[in-house]
Every structure is written in C-alpha cells, then in structure tokens.
Amino acid sequence: MLRIIPARDGGICRIKLPGGVLSATQAHAIADASTLHANGVAELTNRANLQLRGVRSGHEAALSAALLRAGLGPASGLSSADDVRNVMISPAAGRDPHALIDTTPLCAELLTLLQSDARFAALSPKFALLLDGGERLARVDHPHDVWLAASPGEAGVRFVFGLAGCPEPASENPNAGEDCDTHGTGALAAVPPSQVPALVRALLHTFLDLAAADATRMRDLLATHAADALLQHAQRYLDFPLARDASLRHWERQLPADASLRLGAHAQRSEGMWHVGGQPPLGRLDATMLRGLAALAQSHGNGLLHATPWQSVLLPDVATQAVPAVLAQLSALGLACDPAEAITHVIACAGSIGCAKGLADTKSDALRLAERLPAGVDVHLTGCARSCAAAHCAPYTLLAVAPGRYDLYRRDGHPGFGQCVAPQLTIDESAALLARLARSTPHA
Known part of the structure; x- marks a missing residue:
C-alpha cells in the first residue's frame, strides 16, 4: 500500500486486509480514494486482499495517505511491515459451524x-x-x-x-x-x-x-x-x-472444503445468524458496489465485510429475517449469489489492458466466455504463464498466445497447468470445447 507498483494501466496499490476483514467505514474510504486517485475500481485478490489499479501519476502519496488515515496500513506505517502481512484464514473463521x-x-x-x-x-x-x-468454507x-x-x-x-x-x-x-x-x-x-x-x-x-x-x-x-x-x-x-x-505421515484434513459456501446464505455457528456472500464479476468492485456493500453491512450485518480468496465478499452476522433482503440487494448491486451462475466459475488476470506481459485482453474475453460457459465448469484465463490470478491449479486454464487466442489446458496431474488439449482457440471455440469436455468428464 505504501509502494505503488507501476503497470501498463497506471500504478497498482495493494491493500492488505487483516484476516480479510474490512470495515464499512474503510470501504467508503477506499471507494472515495479509488475514485479520486485511481480508476475507481477495487479488485479482490486470491489472498483475500484488495488492490487498486490505474493509480494516476503524481497521486501516489495522496492515495497512500488517504488509506493510512482509514487505518488500512501497518501499525508502524513502514512499507516493510506492510509487505509481510500475509496470513490467510477462512472468511468464516469463528462462525463456520464445522470449524x-x-x-x-x-x-x-x-x-x-x-x-x-x-x-x-x-x-x-x-x-x-x-x-x-477446519472450516468447510476454506481455501x-x-x-x-x-x-x-x-x-x-x-x-x-x-x-x-x-x-x-x-x-x-x-x-x-x-x-x-x-x-x-x-x-x-x-x-x-x-x-x-x-x-x-x-x-x-x-x-x-x-x-x-x-x-x-x-x-x-x-x-x-x-x-x-x-x-x-x-x-x-x-x-x-x-x-x-x-x-x-x-x-x-498419512494425515489428511477431516472435512473437504466447499468453495460454493462463499455464495448465497449459510447458517453460522450462532443460532439465527447467517453469512451472506456474493461475487462481483471477475472480482471487480466499483465505487457504487463498495458503498452499497458498506451500507448493507451497517444496516443488516455487523458493520464488517469479509473478502474471500475466491474474489468474493461475505457479509457475516445477518439475522434470519434479513437474509432475503440482503440477497436481493447484493444481486441489485451486480454480485452473483448463486454458484450456478457461470461468472462465479471464471477468473482472469489483468491481461494486456493492464499488464505489459499479457498477450490478450483476458478480462473482456472472460466475460464473453462466461456467457457461453456450461454449468459448473471452472476456468482460469491468464495472459501469460505467470498465472497471477490463480495460486491454485484450476481444472481448466486458457493461456493466451495472441489477442483473442488461447491454448486450453486441462488439469490431469501434469506439472504446471496440466495437459494442453487444444491450441490457438478463440473464445467461442474454447466454450464449445469446454462444453464437450465437461460432458465427457463431469468431475474434472
């Protein structure tokens, strides 16, 4: 947050959230700061943090100062202390009944x-x-x-x-x-x-x-x-x-994790309380979304938002009677709350619009792919082999090789993205092949 990193679309400001938690007041501050000093969008990351892109030249110090005033920096104010704040927990920690x-x-x-x-x-x-x-909702x-x-x-x-x-x-x-x-x-x-x-x-x-x-x-x-x-x-x-x-030697986790629990409403450990989650398209929250989420957290939750490592948002401590209203308002803000929605199964890096290494506009291509994607198929679009958007190995990866062209990989135990099953595909060709692959290997 105190070191703005240059990129093709302007500076990148990374905001580390302790335990993935953000207060409603801080959400308002980020919305204001991103509008004044960056491109007006906060991106959720795969470490349950936020980043602002498109930071304007000459605005770096003012942006960092605004975020520090909101209590979003390290206690010491030193950039070195900010860099090491990397501890991931479940977004439902302390509330997941399975923990x-x-x-x-x-x-x-x-x-x-x-x-x-x-x-x-x-x-x-x-x-x-x-x-x-030991939570069910865990990355x-x-x-x-x-x-x-x-x-x-x-x-x-x-x-x-x-x-x-x-x-x-x-x-x-x-x-x-x-x-x-x-x-x-x-x-x-x-x-x-x-x-x-x-x-x-x-x-x-x-x-x-x-x-x-x-x-x-x-x-x-x-x-x-x-x-x-x-x-x-x-x-x-x-x-x-x-x-x-x-x-x-043969220890394994007791329960399988279930990423779908980040979406929709699910009962917490305390009777009568729920966490309600939604996912913005490709993890991008504009200022209107941020302010709307902050208002929801204040009116129906505990005033806190929990970022998730699936690039979604969780509102904890919602009373049973408020759940329908919160779900409706999340949908109205443009967040997907149902794991059946294809956009919740697609992730993409910044692509050629924001990164000099990107070979394709992955964000735009991902939105097009989601319109054609069969149900339940998880796909990762990456503009280069660095795989910045996914720390895990996705079931399917589209690796850009040219604008609008991708090699399709399927996870199968091979290193890296897995096995390349088809090269040089357009988005339409990718969607058609993914549909065929999903039918032949439904659990892939």
Whole structure:
C-alpha cells in the first residue's frame, strides 16, 4: 500500500486486509480514494486482499495517505511491515459451524509477530502463512510457505503443520492432493494452539538463517535443505521439543472444503445468524458496489465485510429475517449469489489492458466466455504463464498466445497447468470445447 507498483494501466496499490476483514467505514474510504486517485475500481485478490489499479501519476502519496488515515496500513506505517502481512484464514473463521477452533485470535497474534520483528522485513512480499481452523468454507488448495491446520487430538485441538504446500484434502475429495505443491513437505508435526506463534517465529528465522540470497520462498529452501534439517535448526529458537512426527505421515484434513459456501446464505455457528456472500464479476468492485456493500453491512450485518480468496465478499452476522433482503440487494448491486451462475466459475488476470506481459485482453474475453460457459465448469484465463490470478491449479486454464487466442489446458496431474488439449482457440471455440469436455468428464 505504501509502494505503488507501476503497470501498463497506471500504478497498482495493494491493500492488505487483516484476516480479510474490512470495515464499512474503510470501504467508503477506499471507494472515495479509488475514485479520486485511481480508476475507481477495487479488485479482490486470491489472498483475500484488495488492490487498486490505474493509480494516476503524481497521486501516489495522496492515495497512500488517504488509506493510512482509514487505518488500512501497518501499525508502524513502514512499507516493510506492510509487505509481510500475509496470513490467510477462512472468511468464516469463528462462525463456520464445522470449524474445530476459532482462528481469528491466532491470526491477530501472527500478524503482530510479523510486523514487530524487524528481521522479518527481509521476507518476500509473497511469503505467506495459512491458518486453517477446519472450516468447510476454506481455501486450502493454495500452496503457502508455512501451513497450519487444526486437527483433533487426545488433549484437544492441535495444529498440524507443513512447509511449502497446503493441508492434504480429505480423501473423499475427487481432486485430493492435486492442488498441493509437489515441492511441499506434507504434515511434519503438530503443536497446541498456544505454541503456534513461537513455532512460526522459529520457522521464519530458520528460513532467513539458511536461505540463499536468491531464495524467496520456502520451496526454494527445501530444494537445498531437508525438512528434518530445518526442524533441527528451528529447535534453536524453541523451548519445547520439535521433531517430525511419523504418525502424521498419512494425515489428511477431516472435512473437504466447499468453495460454493462463499455464495448465497449459510447458517453460522450462532443460532439465527447467517453469512451472506456474493461475487462481483471477475472480482471487480466499483465505487457504487463498495458503498452499497458498506451500507448493507451497517444496516443488516455487523458493520464488517469479509473478502474471500475466491474474489468474493461475505457479509457475516445477518439475522434470519434479513437474509432475503440482503440477497436481493447484493444481486441489485451486480454480485452473483448463486454458484450456478457461470461468472462465479471464471477468473482472469489483468491481461494486456493492464499488464505489459499479457498477450490478450483476458478480462473482456472472460466475460464473453462466461456467457457461453456450461454449468459448473471452472476456468482460469491468464495472459501469460505467470498465472497471477490463480495460486491454485484450476481444472481448466486458457493461456493466451495472441489477442483473442488461447491454448486450453486441462488439469490431469501434469506439472504446471496440466495437459494442453487444444491450441490457438478463440473464445467461442474454447466454450464449445469446454462444453464437450465437461460432458465427457463431469468431475474434472
């Protein structure tokens, strides 16, 4: 947020939201600031943050100042502290009735830890932590540098952890294991919740102690050091024993995650309370949408909005009697609230309009594709091979090769996007082929 990054369509300002949470007052401030200093649109990201694009030349300092006044920056005000605020939790943390533990207090502790140790400023801005409380509404297929997942134990809930990957999905998930980074460690050991901050601190110092100058992610360190060696080094920073737990070799998450729970209305843990979610087209919220969401949160919720890593928005703590009105108003604002709507299954990067590396206008092409897409087919459009819009491996990926032309990939266990099933397709050709593929492989 304090370092505006240049791009083809102007500057990019990234706003990190603690736990993905944004107050209604802050939403109004972002709407005002984006209108005055940028292109008037706030984009939801796959890390449950926001970014403003099209920041006007000469407006950078004024934009950052406006966002700081709204309380959207790091406590210290230093850009280095802002960069490391990367902890992902469920957007329904503390409210999901399936959760084993409320991760919001631990998330706050970890964010304080990351910002309070000056040494952690050396971490890459992409270095990230996942804190999974066992919720059904959870994005657990994004590889993280350190992941921790709640698991029942004899003495109560404990956190199983691993490096450079993600929690192993429940076995009934037909895509179990496919999205987790193959360079990750799997489950290594487990600690009680009270030891999580100390464990994370030790692992981060271990990374900084041992990583080469060009190693920015935990997977880079694991390419040169065995996981057991990292645990032994981390032990230097801990006053409790840390070693690989062989009993966790085949550990997996208890429940499969269900991304569709981000949309529509779903009961919370507290009786009579619901969270209601909607997804703006391609994750883009204009100022009118932002202000409308803020008003809804104030009138029918608790004054807070929760960004999700699926580029959607959740309004928590909505009373039963208010649910129909909230759903109607979300739809009126232009947000899709039903997972049957094709636009909720399409993601796209900035494309050639906003990025010099983009080979096609992916945003416009994605909207056209959504009009022709068969039900239930998840597609990722990317303007180049960097895959900025998707940290996970999508079932289908359209990789731009020229304006309006894409190679179609299908996830099938191959590295990267999977197997290329057809080259040089137009959007219409892509839609037709996706329909045929969906009929032949309905669970792809």
